[in-house]
Amino acid sequence: MSRRRNVQQEGLEGPPPEERKRPIGRRNSQGIRIDPEVEAEPEPRRTTISAYVENEPGVLARVSGLFHRRQFNIESLTVGPTQNEGYSRITLVVEEPDPGIDQIQKQLEKLIPVIHVRELDRNPVARELIILKVDGEEPDKVQAITDMYDGEALDAGPETVTVQITGSEEKIDDAIDAFKQFNIREIARTGQAALARGAEETARVEERHT
Amino acid sequence: MSGERTRKVQNAETASDATGIENGADAVVRALENAGVKHLFGIQGGAIMPVYDAIYDSEMNHITMAHEQGAVHAADAYGIVTGEPGVCMATSGPGATNLVTGIADANMDSDPLVALTGQVPTDVVGNDAFQETDAVGITSPVTKANTFADDPDSVGTDVGTAFALAKHGRQGPTLVDLPKDVTKGETETDPGGPTLPETYDSPEAADPDAVSGAAATIRKAERPVILAGGGVIKAEASDELRAFAMEHEIPVVTTMPGTGSFPEDHELSMEIVGMHGTGYANMAITVTDCLLAVGTRFDDRLTGGVETFAPDAEVIHIDIDPAEVSKNIEADHPLIGDAKAVLDQLADAMTGSPSTGAWLEQCETWKEEYSMEYAAPEDEPVKPQYVVERFDEATPEDTIVTAGVGQHQMWAWQYWTWTQPRTWVTSHGLGAMGYGLPGAIGAKLAAPDREVVCFDGDGSFLMTCQELSVAVREDLDITVVVLNNEAIGMVRQWQDVFFGQRHMASDYPWIPEFDTLAEAFGARGFRIDTDEEVEGVIEEALAYDGPSVVDVHIDPGEKVYPMVPGGGDNGLFALTEEQL
Numbered sequence: 001m002s003r004r005r006n007v008q009q010e011g012l013e014g015p016p017p018e019e020r021k022r023p024i025g026r027r028n029s030q031g032i033r034i035d036p037e038v039e040a041e042p043e044p045r046r047t048t049i050s051a052y053v054e055n056e057p058g059v060l061a062r063v064s065g066l067f068h069r070r071q072f073n074i075e076s077l078t079v080g081p082t083q084n085e086g087y088s089r090i091t092l093v094v095e096e097p098d099p100g101i102d103q104i105q106k107q108l109e110k111l112i113p114v115i116h117v118r119e120l121d122r123n124p125v126a127r128e129l130i131i132l133k134v135d136g137e138e139p140d141k142v143q144a145i146t147d148m149y150d151g152e153a154l155d156a157g158p159e160t161v162t163v164q165i166t167g168s169e170e171k172i173d174d175a176i177d178a179f180k181q182f183n184i185r186e187i188a189r190t191g192q193a194a195l196a197r198g199a200e201e202t203a204r205v206e207e208r209h210t
Numbered sequence: 211m212s213g214e215r216t217r218k219v220q221n222a223e224t225a226s227d228a229t230g231i232e233n234g235a236d237a238v239v240r241a242l243e244n245a246g247v248k249h250l251f252g253i254q255g256g257a258i259m260p261v262y263d264a265i266y267d268s269e270m271n272h273i274t275m276a277h278e279q280g281a282v283h284a285a286d287a288y289g290i291v292t293g294e295p296g297v298c299m300a301t302s303g304p305g306a307t308n309l310v311t312g313i314a315d316a317n318m319d320s321d322p323l324v325a326l327t328g329q330v331p332t333d334v335v336g337n338d339a340f341q342e343t344d345a346v347g348i349t350s351p352v353t354k355a356n357t358f359a360d361d362p363d364s365v366g367t368d369v370g371t372a373f374a375l376a377k378h379g380r381q382g383p384t385l386v387d388l389p390k391d392v393t394k395g396e397t398e399t400d401p402g403g404p405t406l407p408e409t410y411d412s413p414e415a416a417d418p419d420a421v422s423g424a425a426a427t428i429r430k431a432e433r434p435v436i437l438a439g440g441g442v443i444k445a446e447a448s449d450e451l452r453a454f455a456m457e458h459e460i461p462v463v464t465t466m467p468g469t470g471s472f473p474e475d476h477e478l479s480m481e482i483v484g485m486h487g488t489g490y491a492n493m494a495i496t497v498t499d500c501l502l503a504v505g506t507r508f509d510d511r512l513t514g515g516v517e518t519f520a521p522d523a524e525v526i527h528i529d530i531d532p533a534e535v536s537k538n539i540e541a542d543h544p545l546i547g548d549a550k551a552v553l554d555q556l557a558d559a560m561t562g563s564p565s566t567g568a569w570l571e572q573c574e575t576w577k578e579e580y581s582m583e584y585a586a587p588e589d590e591p592v593k594p595q596y597v598v599e600r601f602d603e604a605t606p607e608d609t610i611v612t613a614g615v616g617q618h619q620m621w622a623w624q625y626w627t628w629t630q631p632r633t634w635v636t637s638h639g640l641g642a643m644g645y646g647l648p649g650a651i652g653a654k655l656a657a658p659d660r661e662v663v664c665f666d667g668d669g670s671f672l673m674t675c676q677e678l679s680v681a682v683r684e685d686l687d688i689t690v691v692v693l694n695n696e697a698i699g700m701v702r703q704w705q706d707v708f709f710g711q712r713h714m715a716s717d718y719p720w721i722p723e724f725d726t727l728a729e730a731f732g733a734r735g736f737r738i739d740t741d742e743e744v745e746g747v748i749e750e751a752l753a754y755d756g757p758s759v760v761d762v763h764i765d766p767g768e769k770v771y772p773m774v775p776g777g778g779d780n781g782l783f784a785l786t787e788e789q790l
C-alpha cells in the first residue's frame with residue numbers, strides 16, 4: 001500500500017481551533033440535545049422500581065454493587081421471597097432524573113439472575129414498617145400516639161416501650177415526629193415493599209431478559 | 211506433548227462408564243472440549259490442580275504463561291482474533307486476583323473470555339483459608355456473569371453456560387470459581403455443549419418502525435456520518451457496514467475498538483475519531499447532522515465533553531445492549547439488535563440516498579487541511595510514526611497488530627493503515643499497560659499463519675516482558691517493537707501540558723537494554739538508533755523465525771497529536787501543544 005501520510009518538516013497543520021466553523025447546538029450533561037437558552041437539567045424524581053429475581057446467593061450483593069458503582073441514588077431497598085419458590089422480589093425506591101431511572105432498569109435487566117424489572121406507576125400499593133423504642137415513663141401517652149397511627153405495642157417494660165407502625169413513607173415520617181416527645185432511643189425501619197395496584201402484574205414472571 | 215500421555219477416555223477399563231468422566235474436573239474439561247476450545251492459557255496452583263490433572267488427558271493445548279495477567283491478556287487477544295471466547299485459568303487467591311486486570315479489560319471491550327479459577331474446598335470457604343479470596347465477589351463488577359460452582363454434577367454445565375454467555379449477545383468475560391472438592395467430587399455427567407440460561411435472551415432484529423424512522427432521517431440528512439464501533443466487528447457486520455456506506459455515500463469514522471471495520475484506504479474513510487483521532491474525523495463528527503452509530507458505547511475518549519459532541523446530530527444508535535442506548539448520548543432512533551441484522555434491516559428500509567456530494571467535498575477538504583503529517587528533520591532521532599509506517603509497508607495486509615497502552619499505542623493506531631477487522635488488538639477501554647506482548651502470544655496462537663507485530667512502549671513492555679519466556683518456549687514467530695523513549699511517555703506528555711513540565715515518576719532513565727534482555731530470554735534482540743537502520747532491522751526481525759524484540763530509541767520529545775483534552779470539544783482538537 002502506498003503511504004498516505006507524508007513526512008514533512010512542519011508536522012500537523014490546518015486551521016487552528018479558533019478559526020474552525022463549528023455548530024452552535026448543545027447537549028446537556030445527559031447527552032440530550034437542548035436549546036441552551038430555555039432548557040434546564042432534568043430534575044430528579046422519586047420512584048419505586050420492582051425487580052423479580054432468582055433467589056440465588058449473592059443476588060442482593062450484585063444489585064447493591066451495581067447501584068454503588070454506577071452512582072445511582074438509592075433511598076431504600078427491600079428483598080424477600082415470593083409465592084414462587086426460588087424467586088424473590090426486590091423493591092427499590094430511587095431518586096434520579098428520568099435518564100437515570102431508565103438506566104437503572106436497563107442495567108438491572110442485564111444481571112443474569114434478574115428476571116424482570118419495571119418502574120411502578122405513581123400510585124403503587126406500598127408500605128413500610130418501623131419499630132420504635134422510646135422511654136417508658138409515659139406508657140399511656142405512647143399508647144395513644146401508637147393508636148393514632150394504627151400501630152401496635154410490641155414490648156413494654158419499666159424503662160422502655162417498643163411499638164410498630166406500618167404505612168406509607170409519609171405516615172412513617174409523621175409518626176417519628178410524633179414519638180420524638182418520648183425520647184426515641186432506637187429505630188429499625190424497613191424500606192418500602194410495593195406491588196402494582198389492581199389486577200396489574202408487578203412482574204411479568206415469564207419475561208425473558210436481555 | 212499430549213501424544214505421550216495415556217488418554218483416559220481411550221482406556222475403557224479405567225473409564226467409569228460411557229462418558230469417560232469420573233469427577234468434576236473431568237466434566238470441566240469435557241465442557242471446554244465440547245465448546246470447541248483448543249488453547250488454554252494459565253498457571254498451575256494448589257486449588258486448580260484437579261482441573262490441570264484432567265487436562266493431562268485432553269488434546270487441548272495448555273500454554274503455561276509467566277504470570278496470570280499474561281494468561282488473561284493472551285486469552286483475551288485470542289478471543290478478539292477468533293471471535294470465540296479465549297479461556298484462561300488460574301488457581302485461587304493470588305492466581306484469581308492476578309486475572310482481575312485482564313477480566314476488567316475484557317469487560318470494558320466486550321471481549322469474549324472465560325476465566326476459570328480454582329477455589330479452596332467448600333468446607334473451608336469463608337474461613338480465610340490459605341490462598342482463599344472471594345473470586346466471584348471480586349470479579350462481579352467486571353464480568354458479564356460469574357458463578358461459584360457448588361456441585362460436581364453441574365460444574366461442567368456451569369462452565370458450558372459461562373462459555374455460551376461470553377460468546378452470545380453482547381460478548382464479555384465470564385468466570386467460574388471451582389472449589390477443589392467440587393472438581394475432585396465424583397460425577398459421570400457429561401455436560402453437553404455450551405447452553406445459555408433459559409432466562410437469557412438477546413435481541414436480534416430491531417423494531418421495524420424505529421428502523422423506518424431512522425432510514426427516513428438518513429435519507430434527508432445533509433451531513434451524515436457513520437460511527438463504527440467495536441460492535442461492528444463483534445457482530446461480523448463489517449461487510450454490511452461497508453456496503454451501506456458505499457451504497458449511500460456516507461463517510462465513516464471508527465472508534466478505537468471499531469478500527470478495521472471499515473478500510474482506511476477507501477475514500478469514504480475519515481479514519482479514527484476521538485481524543486487522538488484525526489482532525490478530519492473529529493471535524494466530521496462535530497459538524498454532522500445525522501450520526502449513525504453502530505456498536506459503540508460513546509466512551510468519553512470518543513465523545514470528549516458530551517455537551518459539544520455532535521450537537522446538531524440526530525443520533526441513530528444500533529446496539530445489542532439496550533443499556534448502552536441513551537446512556538451517554540441520547541439516541542433519537544434507538545435500534546436495539548444485532549448490528550449485522552439491523553444494518554440489513556436498515557439497508558432494506560432505505561428508499562433513496564441522501565445527497566452527500568457537497569458534504570463529501572467538505573470532508574475531502576478537511577482531509578487535506580488536517581492530513582496526518584509529522585515533522586522528521588534529518589538531524590533528529592527516529593520518529594515513532596516512521597517506524598510504524600515502515601512496519602506497515604513491510605508486512606501483509608492481514609497482519610495482526612497488538613499494543614500496550616500509551617503514546618506508542620496511539621502512534622500505532624494513527625499511522626498504521628487499517629483495512630481489516632480483527633487486526634487491531636489492544637486494551638481499549640481499560641487502558642491496561644502490559645497488554646501488548648501477552649496479546650501477541652494469544653493472537654499468534656489464534657492465527658499461526660499470520661504476521662503478528664506488537665508495538666509496545668518501554669513502560670508497557672516492562673510490565674509483562676517476562677512472557678517472552680513463553681514466546682520462546684512455544685516458538686512463536688512474533689515481533690515486538692519497543693518504541694522506547696525512556697519514559698511513561700503519555701504521562702510525561704500530559705505533565706508537559708497540564709502540570710508545568712514537572713516530570714514526577716514518568717522518566718525512566720534506568721531502562722534496561724531490551725535487545726540484550728530479549729537475548730537473555732532466548733529471543734532475538736535488535737536495536738535501532740537511526741533512521742538508516744530502520745528498514746534493514748525490520749527486514750531481519752520479520753524474517754527471523756521466532757520471537758524477536760526491536761528496541762527502537764525514538765525521539766523522546768515526540769508527542770501524540772492531534773489531541774482533544776479530556777472533556778473537551780472534539781471540534782477544538784489541538785494540533786500542537788500551543789493550541790491546548
